[in-house]
Amino acid sequence: MFKELYNYRQLLKSNIKKDIRGKYKGSFLGVLWSFVNPLLMTLVYAIVFPYILKDTGDNYVTFLVIGILPWTFFTTVISQGTYCILANAGIIKKVYFPREILPISIATSGLINFLISCLIIFIFLIFSGVGFSIQILWLPLIILTQYLFSLALIFITSAVNVYIRDAEYIINFIVSMLFYATPILYKAETFAGSAIEWIIKLNPMATIITCYRDVLFYQSLPHIKSLLVVLLGSIILLWLGYKIFKKLEKGFAEEV
Amino acid sequence: MKTAKSKKKKQKQESYAIEVKNLTKYFKLYYDKPNTLKERLVFWNKSKVEKKVVLKNINLKIKKGETVALIGVNGSGKSTLLKMMSKIIYPNEGKIEINGKLTSLLELGAGFHPDFTGRENIYFNASIFGLTAAEIDARVLDIINFSELGELIDTPVRTYSSGMYMRLAFSVAINVDAEILLIDEILAVGDQHFQDKCFAKLRELKDSGKTIVIVSHSLGYVQKLCDRAVWIYNGEVKMDGKTEKVIEEYLKVCG
Secondary structure, eight states: OHHHHTTTHHHEEEEEEIOOOOOTSSSSSGGGHHHHHHHHHHHHHHHHHHHHOOOOSSHHHHHHHHHHHHHHHHHHHHHHHHHHHHTTTTHHHHHHOOHHHHHHHHHHHHHHHHHHHHHHHHHHHTTTOOOOOOOGHHHHHHHHHHHHHHHHHHHHHHHHHHHHHHHHHHHHHHHHHHHSSSSSOGGGGGGTTTTTHHHHOOOHHHHHHHIIIIIIIIIOOOOHHHHHHHHHHHHHHHHHHHHHHHHHHHHHHHHH | HHHHHHHHHHHHHTTTTEEEEEEEEEEEEEOOOOOSSHHHHHHHTOOOEEEEEEEEEEEEEEEEEEEEEEOOOOTHHHHHHHHTTTSSSSSSEEEEESSEEEESSSSSSTTOOOTEEEHHHHHHHHHHOOOOOHHHHHHHHHHHHHOOOOGGGSSBBBGSOOOHHHHHHHHHHHSSSOOOEEEEEEOSSHHHHHHHHHHHHHHHHTTOOOEEEEESSSSHHHHHSSEEEEEEEEEEEEEEEHHHHHHHHHHHHHH
16 A cells, blocks of 8 residues: 555645645635634634633633634545545546545645644734643644544545445534534533533544643643544544445446 | 476566456446435335446457557447556456556546646646656656647646647656556547657657557557557457458448
8 A cells, every 4th residue: 555655655745735725726815714714713603602601711712723723624624535536536537546645635735734723823822821831742643643533534434425425415414513512612521420421522523622622721631541542543443444445446437 | 496487477477568357347327326325225126227248258468569459339348448457447357467557548638727837737647647756857848848838838727728738638648658558549639740749659659669558440540550459349359460450350340
């Protein structure tokens, strides 16, 4: 697998570039849109939610930004990734290349976008007075976990979506539901003791977002055991997803 | 003794660029293809599927350095065979073995992005064929010269005429430097001058020992370029041999 990917590394590189730049080509703000959008979302939540939640805590805007930017990374990768095989039907029918390049480049361009938007998080941390601590060293591991987790998911969803076109809509629905089952707008402790707590505990994205919060916002040690469980689970899921993708890939050119 | 034998066997294998063994391919024809979950659930046993056999038990060996034409009427399965050789689709039975780097020019300009310039598209298109940035850098001048686009290479591809578009696409594909070239009916590119140039380039590739497989209806070109022709009729190899003879027979039946 790796040898062929290495041979096609240029395609991977130019595909990532195309995913980042091609999407906003022609629009006035260009790539900036991928940062303006989550920031506007944050603004809306920051205005509305203090009225709904009893206790938003200090620095609610920074709290929100740390949750919303990783979440945007996740949803962008999932929604673009699920559609990526169908979106490239033209070249899939005409040329051979390792098909896994398509999901990998979606996940990677999402990752690059997120790394840039980390700067925004840092700006918020500085200006809100929260600042930094040594715990920030955990950040790369958390980002890696999220990257592998979303890549594993889109290996499966992109391949399945070729055969069952509903997958896209079902997944988009699940993702938007998951938004509320992930502690983005609220603290993870809000639901302690209730049935919803279990959903949050079983949701890998909840663990990941909580880890971001811990190391950036609360500047405490993340829950290492949960993080490692999610990381390990993601690696297994990645292997499984890759197998499924390889199995279904043979029919892509005939089905798209 | 044993090693000598296996070595000999290996040599024998490698003298073939493409080996097609007992290959069968059928497409499923759905009368009402269930594409959504609802349709799949509701009509799970109702949708009529008919198997249409496109290629039946094909056996074909193409030596290194050979230039072979696949001829036959529309729908006889030539392009399907070519698509399987390039691993775009896969056979239902049998297998295909390829020895060497393969490039297929099934359709020109795959993956061209209209908003990117000609030069950017060269990079993108060549990378689809598996070239690295350094390899493309080394070829980019050849490609631009061959396409005769000159200054226009730095303007977006959407501003090109269809002829210019095809010229650029062909120039990229032909300069990829593969050992095996699969070409599907793309000799009719551009004006007479450019067509002659393409033909000369293919000649040159042939003389340099590349293996070329062409699907074409331009029998004139085929006759001038290929040493061997394979006539595919209704999914089976009807005749395989010297180009003139096969074309002669083919014209008797289909002419």
